[in-house]
Every structure is written in structure tokens, then in C-alpha cells.
Amino acid sequence: MGRPVKTRQQVIIVDIADEGRTIGKTPEGEILLVEGALPGAVVDVQILRKRKGMSMARVIRQVSPSPWEVRPFCEHFGNCGGCKWQHLDYKHQLEFKEKSVRESLRRIAKIENAQVRPIMGSEHTRHFRNKLEYSFARHRWKTPEEIRSGEKLESTGAVGFHPPGFYDKVVDIHWCHLQDEPTNAIRNGLRDLARQHDFTFYDFIAQQGFLRGILVRKAAFTPDLMVAVIVGYDDQDAIATVMEYLISHFPEITSCQYAVNTKRNDALHDLEFITYAGLPFLHERLGSRTYRIGPKSFFQTNSYQALRMFETIASLADLNGTENVYDLYCGTGSIGLYLADQCRHVVGIEVIPEAIDEARMNQEINQIASADFFAGDVKDVLTDAFAEKYGRPDLIIVDPPRAGLHDQVIQFLNAIKAPKVIYVSCNPATQARDLGKMREVYQDISHQPMDMFPHTHHIENITLLTLKA
Known part of the structure; x- marks a missing residue:
């Protein structure tokens, strides 16, 4: 018989891994992938399962803290599922994020000594999100402290965020630091209004209830504020009560909307939003540049860092006014339009037709004639015939989703041999994978990590590639 497998172990956390996980090492030298720990901490863990030859574990007790651990500033830390690195000193958050970019380039792309610039941290580490979505739920999530108290607790309705792994419950949020006021007052006020009028909170298991969600979009560089309430069924009297409360108590709202969602899921992209006021x-x-943003629009969630990102891309592009620029996965055209007066022409491609409609609207708002936008899957639209018709690119900007570039897109990039490619990525691992497939044609010149989401493991990286001689 072999040795029995220990289900509990004490480990020291020696490094970070992907997706915010960390690497723990036992006294016997076994390596574990650990959820919920910080580098430098000593923790007791429970072994959960093996994944790709490595044991997965979660923390059950902290023996000694990380030297970089700080006191979280949010009362909901550890329960709501967001801001998972809030207890890690921000300076070290940035160090670990920059390291994750370097390690992905070395380990996956096989790029040794990559020219990684110092990470561009966020000047705003609170109140930096321009978009927040809250959920109403009939069942409130009880914190571990509440459960341990042994007291009988009412499971009253809640409005806030779903805890990880529990779609049917919501952590009742009293104060969130991700967005500036009046967002907290709006959310808390709607909770009070609902209880005052006996509006039902949505039951995710029974699939019934009136109040279902709140979407708040708050501009950083204009005074505009959008609030949209999602309801589970069409009750015009109740909807009017909610809308009138919002516009009477929060005159700063410039767009007050609602949507009726009778589906089983909370996706917003296929809902019809109705403007009640504003x-x-x-x-x-x-x-x-001025950008028009609707309730369903994709737009960088941190406006402050988005501006710095666009400025960085413009600097790397170093345009002289004669270039043809392809903006792939362009969304609402934000990057391409930002560069439009610095080049000869912009061609944008995006799979979501509504996003292309908004790109064209933003083009009109900014009075830009030298841009064309096309709806379709990038891998299908990009052909030799397309390049011949709209001009071969001097610069290609790609900003794909987390899954990275489709192989057909990489083949096009390698075949078209653009003098410059700027690859914007929200996933250093898939970016590194793609860069590895482009190394025979392009050389990486520089990498600029950017922190768009403080207190999380998420990191953006902007890579400049040039054509090999």
C-alpha cells in the first residue's frame, strides 16, 4: 500500500500563479495550487483535487500572515467575491501583476529578457469603475460570522453581489468603494423603497420576483449618470414608483431607464431598455474624443486608465498622418477613433452589430470622416480581398477577448506583414500563447502592463510588435 494522501497540510505560500491563485509548498517539498492566500503567508489548507498534475487546495486557517498583508478597507471584503486582493498592499499588487506578465512571456511565449516596462498603476484605487451591476435576491447571503453566532437570522431580501459559486443568494451591500456617490445612496435607497412598498426581490430558484437588478454607469470626465433598473415582470405602476423615486431623489441622474427581464439568465445584451427620463x-x-455609451455598450470600465491606455497606444503607434490603421475587435470604436486624427484612415471590425452601430455614432459625434466600421467575426472579415479593397494596414491594433486571437486571425497577421502590430490583452497567458505563434514574422519591442482593476489579479498588457527584417 502507498502512503495515505493527506487531506490537510501546512504550506508556505511562495509565489503567485494564474487567475489570482498562489503556489504553496509543503515541508516535504510538494507544490500545491492554493485559493485564498497571499505570498509569504503560512497557512493550513484542505486538499480539494488534482488539476493538471498539481493538487488544488483552499485555505482553512492562516498560521502567520503575509508580510505585505494590510487591513481591508471594505466591510464586505471576503464575502462579496470582489476585490480579492484588497488585503494585499497596493505596491505589491502591482509587483505581482508585473511579474505575471513577465512569467507568461517567459514560460508560454518563450521570450527571454522581454522588454517589460514598469507597470502603470491606477491613480485611483477606489471609485474607479464607471459601471456597476447589482442584483436583487430574495435570499440574503449570511456571513460566516453570522452563522457562527448561533442567532436566528432573518433571510430578508438583499441587493448587492453574488458570492462566488452561489447564484441564488446575494451579499447585502451597504457600502461599496468601487464607484463614487451617489451610487451607494441609490442602491440603498432602492432597497428601502422596495421594503416600504412590499416589492418582491427576485428568487433565482423559483424564477419569480419584481426587482431583479440595478445597472449604474457613471462617467469620469463628464457629469453624466445613468441608472437602469431591471425588473422581473411588467408592472407599470410599480415601475413608475421606482422611476419617480429615482428622478425625484437623485436629480443628478441624466439617464433613467428600465428593462423587463423574464429570462432565466441575467444577461443584458438581449434586453430592451426603455428610457423613462433623460x-x-x-x-x-x-x-x-466624446463617446456615447448606452446601457449595453462595451466600454473600458476604468475611464481614468482607459485614457492613459489610449495615450500609451498613440505613443507606441508613433503615427505621422499617412498610415492605414486596422482596429480589430474594435468594440464601439474607442481606440481607432482616438487615433483617427493622427493617421490617414481607420478600419474597425467587431462581431457585435450593435457595437458597430455605436462606433458609427461615435464617429459622427466626433465628426470623423476617415473611418469605416464593419460588423462580423474578425476571422471571417479579414481576407486578402478585404485588404485589397480597404488598403493594406501600416498598423494593426488587436484587443481580443480573454480567449485571445483565433488561429485564422494569427495566420492573417503573419501573412499581411504589417510594419507594426499593437496587441492589447486582458489575459497575459493567452497573449503570450499568441505571441509565440507570431515570433517568426514579428519581434516584440516592448510590453506595457497596466492595472485597470486595483485589488484584483486582473492585468492588461500592451505589446508593440514590429516586422522582422
């Missing part, structure tokens, strides 16, 4: 959109301004 405009059906808000405006955000980045540099000299």
Missing part, C-alpha cells in the same frame, strides 16, 4: 445614453470624454 437621455437613452451618457457621454464620456477621453482626451479630445
Whole structure:
């Protein structure tokens, strides 16, 4: 018989891993992938399962803290599922994020001594999100402290965030630091209004209830504020009560909307939003550009860092006014339009037709004639015939989703041999994978990590590639 497998172990956390996990090492030298720990801490863990030859574990007790651990500033830390690195000193958050970019380039792309610039930290580490979505739920999530108290607790309705792994419950949020006021007052006020009028909170198991969600979009560089309430069924009297409360108590709201969602899921992209008061959109301004943003629009969630990102891309592009620029996975055209007066022409491609409609609207708002936007899957739209018709690119900007580039897109990039490629990524691992497939044609010149989401493991990286001689 072999040795029995220990289900509990004491480990020292020696490094970070992907997706915010950490690497723990037992006294016997076994390596574990650990959830819920910080580098430098000593913890007792429970072994959960093996994944790709490595044991997965979660923390059950902290023996000694990380030397970089700090007191979280949010009362909901550890329960709501967000800001998982809030107890890690921000300076070291940035160090670990920069290291994750370097390690992905070395380990996956096989790029040794990559020219990684110092990470660009966020000047705003609180109140930096321009978009927040809250859920109503009939069943409130009880904290471990409440459960341990042994007291009988009412499971009253809640409005806030789902804890990880529990779609049917919601952590009742009293104060969130991700967005500036009046967002907290709006959320808390709607909770009080609902209880006053006996509006039902949504039951995710029974699939019934009136109040279902709140979407708040708050511009950083204009005074615009959008609030949209999602309800589970169409009750015009109740909807009017909610809408009138919002516009009477919060005159700073410039767009007050609602949507009826009778589906089993909370996705917003296929809902019809109805404007009750104000405009059906808000405006955000980045540099000299104005962007129209609707309730379903994709837009960088941190406007402050988005501006710095666009400035960085412009600096790396170093345009002289004669270039043809392809903006792939362009969303609402924000990057391409930002560069439009620095180049000859912009071609944007995005799979979501509504995003292309908004890109064209933003083009009109900014009075830009030298841009064309196309709806379709990038891998299908990009052909030799397309390049011949709209001009071969001097610069290609790619900003794909977390899954990275499709192989057909990489093949096009390698075949078209653009003088410059700027690869913007929200996933250093898939970016590194793609860069490895482009190394025969392009050389990486520089990498600029950016922190768009403080207190999380998420990191953006902007890579400049040039054509090999």
C-alpha cells in the first residue's frame, strides 16, 4: 500500500500563479495550487483535487500572515467575491501583476529578457469603475460570522453581489468603494423603497420576483449618470414608483431607464431598455474624443486608465498622418477613433452589430470622416480581398477577448506583414500563447502592463510588435 494522501497540510505560500491563485509548498517539498492566500503567508489548507498534475487546495486557517498583508478597507471584503486582493498592499499588487506578465512571456511565449516596462498603476484605487451591476435576491447571503453566532437570522431580501459559486443568494451591500456617490445612496435607497412598498426581490430558484437588478454607469470626465433598473415582470405602476423615486431623489441622474427581464439568465445584451427620463445614453470624454455609451455598450470600465491606455497606444503607434490603421475587435470604436486624427484612415471590425452601430455614432459625434466600421467575426472579415479593397494596414491594433486571437486571425497577421502590430490583452497567458505563434514574422519591442482593476489579479498588457527584417 502507498502512503495515505493527506487531506490537510501546512504550506508556505511562495509565489503567485494564474487567475489570482498562489503556489504553496509543503515541508516535504510538494507544490500545491492554493485559493485564498497571499505570498509569504503560512497557512493550513484542505486538499480539494488534482488539476493538471498539481493538487488544488483552499485555505482553512492562516498560521502567520503575509508580510505585505494590510487591513481591508471594505466591510464586505471576503464575502462579496470582489476585490480579492484588497488585503494585499497596493505596491505589491502591482509587483505581482508585473511579474505575471513577465512569467507568461517567459514560460508560454518563450521570450527571454522581454522588454517589460514598469507597470502603470491606477491613480485611483477606489471609485474607479464607471459601471456597476447589482442584483436583487430574495435570499440574503449570511456571513460566516453570522452563522457562527448561533442567532436566528432573518433571510430578508438583499441587493448587492453574488458570492462566488452561489447564484441564488446575494451579499447585502451597504457600502461599496468601487464607484463614487451617489451610487451607494441609490442602491440603498432602492432597497428601502422596495421594503416600504412590499416589492418582491427576485428568487433565482423559483424564477419569480419584481426587482431583479440595478445597472449604474457613471462617467469620469463628464457629469453624466445613468441608472437602469431591471425588473422581473411588467408592472407599470410599480415601475413608475421606482422611476419617480429615482428622478425625484437623485436629480443628478441624466439617464433613467428600465428593462423587463423574464429570462432565466441575467444577461443584458438581449434586453430592451426603455428610457423613462433623460437621455437613452451618457457621454464620456477621453482626451479630445466624446463617446456615447448606452446601457449595453462595451466600454473600458476604468475611464481614468482607459485614457492613459489610449495615450500609451498613440505613443507606441508613433503615427505621422499617412498610415492605414486596422482596429480589430474594435468594440464601439474607442481606440481607432482616438487615433483617427493622427493617421490617414481607420478600419474597425467587431462581431457585435450593435457595437458597430455605436462606433458609427461615435464617429459622427466626433465628426470623423476617415473611418469605416464593419460588423462580423474578425476571422471571417479579414481576407486578402478585404485588404485589397480597404488598403493594406501600416498598423494593426488587436484587443481580443480573454480567449485571445483565433488561429485564422494569427495566420492573417503573419501573412499581411504589417510594419507594426499593437496587441492589447486582458489575459497575459493567452497573449503570450499568441505571441509565440507570431515570433517568426514579428519581434516584440516592448510590453506595457497596466492595472485597470486595483485589488484584483486582473492585468492588461500592451505589446508593440514590429516586422522582422
